[in-house]
Amino acid sequence: MDKTDKIVVGISIGDLNGIGIEVILKAFQDKRMLEFCTPVLFGATKVVSYHKKALNLEVPVHGITNIDQINPNKINVLNIWKEEVKIDLGKATKESGTYAAKSLEAATNHLKENKVDVLITAPINKENIQSESFNYPGHTEYLEANLEGKSLMILLTDELRIGLITGHIPIAKVAETITSELIKDKVDTMHESLKRDFGIVKPKIAVLSLNPHCGDNGVIGKEDDEIIKPTVQEIAASGKMVFGPYAADGFFGSKTYKQFDGVLATYHDQGLAPFKALSFGKGVNFTAGLNHVRTSPDHGTGYDIAGKNLANSSSFTEALFTALQVFNCRNEYKEITKNPLPIS
Template sequence: MSSKQQKIKVGISIGDYNGIGPEIIMKSLKDKAITDFFTPIIFGSGKLFTYQKNIFKLQHNFNYITEVSQAVPDKINMVNLWKDNVNVDLGKPTEESTKMAIESLEAATMALMNGEIDVLVTAPINKEEMLKYGFQHAGHTGYLEEKFGKKGLMFLVTDDLKVAVSTHHIPVSEVAANISKEKIKKQIKLLNQCLVEDFCIERPKIAVLGLNPHAGDGGAIGKEEIEIIEPAIRELFDNGILAFGPYPADSYFQPNKYRNYDAVLAMYHDQGLAPFKTLAYEEGVNYTAGLPFIRTSPDHGVAYDIAGKNIADEQSFSEAIFMAIKIFKNRQEYNDLMTNRMQPRRNSSNNNAAEDLTVDRA
């Protein structure tokens, strides 16, 4: 079987198990035919998932393994990180559930870096609790950036709405100090590359939002647009990247406006995520763009308020799985195309087998 025909191995970290993580994971995998499309590998606990599947009346059969290399393509695989009993207290974080969330993420990330899994899909974590127990980052993005040694971009995506944010999990009071012309240029370039390689958009059109109300109103409500954002956009546009703006954030997300662009770069977290989650909450996927490995997650949190009630909607988690697979295949095809384009062809139409130096455009 060729590498393109092999089933993609999807690694799954469980998040805080006292939230809705295990529930949405299992609901996303409940169709018996799901393993026809990919190989799920959960980094968790057999006893924990057996307990929770009984709560939600699900009929999963897990293939328990001790290392990823033992995964079976036609089964739901569980890397059994903890064999002891697990105390479950649905609806609130505990030290045990928080430490297990950290260990699951670390094990899954290591497997991703080692090439044992192809993509990583992460269930929701409690960032505040994880910081208490030694986790050094305010979310998955910063952690993965450190592990992979490269800056990423928080990118919320659906088929027709794609929103990146320039600054991630920082206080609003620090946003203005954390944007710069060079940073915005790098992020737009990264976003453009991601849209080409990961989403197969040949000439992406990227909108950029202003920082201030009404995009600064010509400098009357702030100078960042004039001094930082506009010059960055202009330089990139002059060099062939289709970047436009800055646009006022309060009116950009009208359907007849945002659909004119392939993606938008917002200046800060809530400026981009509040409208995104309003428009695309159930189907939205959080993708960490620009990293050498593919990681997605649902666009919601741990939802302690509904944990254990069997009402959590798994759609966003399911979308995260299939978005990761789609991006993996798109990136693989792009890399194959670029490799083939650079290979010289030999012309064997005559006895001398003269070399044809025409670039292969396959």
């Protein structure tokens, strides 16, 4: 089989006791999904079968032991372990974290070797996945360490793309982490991603303030006046359409975000809280800046509804189509920029 017939989508199955496998199976209940891609789940058919039975889902899967055995018209499950794994739906266990890491590692390795074209990651528990071999705050940091490029977490829907200048770090460390160099790096990554991954020729980017009311001229903090504002002005002077800083409350309350192709929040919850309020269940987590495409749904492990057949697969489906779109857009961008006209 020639894997280039369709985009091969590698899927890490996430925490075995969460809703990851459920949303994956539900997404592919619609057989038309297989017209767009060839899915490969990294895990074990026994684990997937357990979830199918617990959820009473009739979704046939094709077990394989080597990536060369994939069937382009089926949901492939690449067996990367043979041993029995205890599944305790709805509970965070060390075992479920260990096997989530095994799935992610195998999927990432296949991505690096171009044996799959894109990666979609089901949710993990950031505590029980920790080990000597996995010592990262989350997917984004792990993928940056194992792939090429500088990562930028972007949460997106059709009308909103929010990137994070700082990611999974304690709030107490945010202010000291915000530097002019970091802002420039994140703006560069978002700017390039908007062009390469989304086909936006002249991206328009907004940068949010760190402090309430942009610091009120130093009354509530000096970082906005001393670091963010001059950095934004410097970037804008170089030719990029970058504006800010904007106070986050008014920015979202007045729907100003609709005027921009991308938004950079200074810390995690400043970006994710309004994003999820506006689009929870429809959003996608995209890791920009790396040499391979990775997306994920915008929700967590969902232990509270695991095994109850209540999980909504909409966000996973959006993550899948986003990965396919970005992959195609990157190929088109590569084609149109490979022979640039010389500057006279």
